[in-house]
Amino acid sequence: MTTSAAETVPGERKLPPALRLLLMQLRQLLRHRSFQVGGVLFGTIVLMAIFADVISPFDPNENNYRAMLAPPGGAHLFGTDAFGRDILSRMIHGTRLSLQVGLLVVVATGILGTLLGTLAGYVRWLDTVIMRVMDGLMAFPGVLLAVALAAVLGPSAVNAALALTITFTPRTARIVRGSVLVVRSLPYVEAARAAGATNGRIVLRHILPNALPPLIVQMTFVFSVSILAEAVLSFIGVGPPPPQPSLGNIISEGRAYIREAPWVALAPGVAIAISVLGLNIVGDALRDSLDPRLRRL
């Protein structure tokens, strides 16, 4: 933990100490070189997604049968697909969908993982039950569980997010549980208990703020892995269904034309790579400044 016991002793009333520390770290972060690089990369992608409707040169689902599989250049910067749809516009809207799914997974995983991790770490008799189930879920390699779940739930963006949440919650819960276990035995928690604090107060005010830094780092990685995994799901055909453009299904459709029109399949991957790279760099920088314990991983 970066927070020492002395700093979190209750008493200071102006700003919660944990929050003050967070603000201080935020200032530090903004000066961090790789945080800036990652931030600019990912920030560009986020802006692109927010203003998708404004900056897209074409309607992403508009067919143009006079410009089928048109090569990059001219009116279509990244070319068109087999239906004459503008790849750039589809990419921009696909990016928006990717980020929406990713954000949904991050929020759901964060809430669920914190809840399960705290319960496991704080309530002794629940620990074994919860962690055994988490271990079992983590035994499915990679995105395989998400693929199977999304397949039985039916192809849609929400189901993809649900499948990914179930897949990524266990690792998050394990990280939160780890922090809770470390903090719960520290003297200041004992002091709070001796002072008559309720369990709810101890968890919310004294334990969770200390579990926050590793959780934030984990969330950036959940975000980046979700973007990659959502692309895999829609590439396989169990993600958001066409004609709604998603980065994975554009690549999947372009795969058939890899010889004649490689741009259809190749261009969207760049958008995925930039989003994920940006998030990974931001995550690494966050890890460096928030949680020195994890630096070696």
Added chain:
Amino acid sequence: MNRSAVSIIVPRVLSAIPVLFVVSLVTFLIMWLVPGDVASQIAGPSATADELEAIRSRLGIDRPIWERAFVWYGNLLQGDLGESYILNRGVLDAVLERLPVTLSLAGLSLVLSVFLGILFGVIAATGHNTWADQATMTVALLGLSLPDFWFGLVLIFFFAVELGWFPTGGYIPFTEDPLGWVRSMTLPAFTLAFTQMGVIARMARSSMLEEQGQDYVRTARAKGLPTRMVVFKHTLRNALIPVVTLVGIMTGLLLGGAVVIEVVYSLPGVGRLIVGAIQSRDYPIVQGGLLMTAAIFVFVNIAVDILYGFIDPRIGHDD
């Protein structure tokens, strides 16, 4: 087997039992998540009521869930994973037939990613804070950030379509044509290895950096050993111990990644079997493939854990 070997192996094997139980339970419950009527999904819209009834009773989905669970576990304990709806054969058979392709893809990628990862890690650590460090770590991070299936398509485009050095896809069994097998597996294995080796490279680097600061390394340098000797005989050997634990995690990543790589390169492995089964709603195959892959992952992790217990004397065996 002496007492300490038993104390390494037995608890680790036992710890797999609850994990495998949860895995099998989740796999069983997946069928229960299918919204709507499974039978009409399989049979299609034109099926008659009798046909639907026949499908339901064949799948056992007309029976209550506890009864189905009972049958599922009964069959599972006898090594029976059920029957495929479409392929007209046992699920276990179908999965086992595809398994060698998946295992050879995952195995090749594992070797390649460990080799590349350690190489990158050593280069980065020995040139700590130089351009070499930055360059290798950037490549490692880039690999981790690329969508693997897309990177596969990029390689297909350049090395198969444009240059024609490798086939665009398909599988040649090793027993038929060893050289053809190598050619058909090179791009898939490299795709998977490149997108995963970053994990190992970063771990190897930080592990090396940690060892480089140790007293014994300083002693080795002080007594005038050449750098190469210090790096390879002293530092690397100790730095690799934590890297070994990654092999278990890597196996999971590679088995999971193999699914989509098999689709991209048209390799007839378990992953492509599962994806095909998803499209034809052949749920028993999906369940069986999922269960088998997870089981393999669990067993590899036990093996790695046991191996780790033997190679690192610092890990206590007697407690």
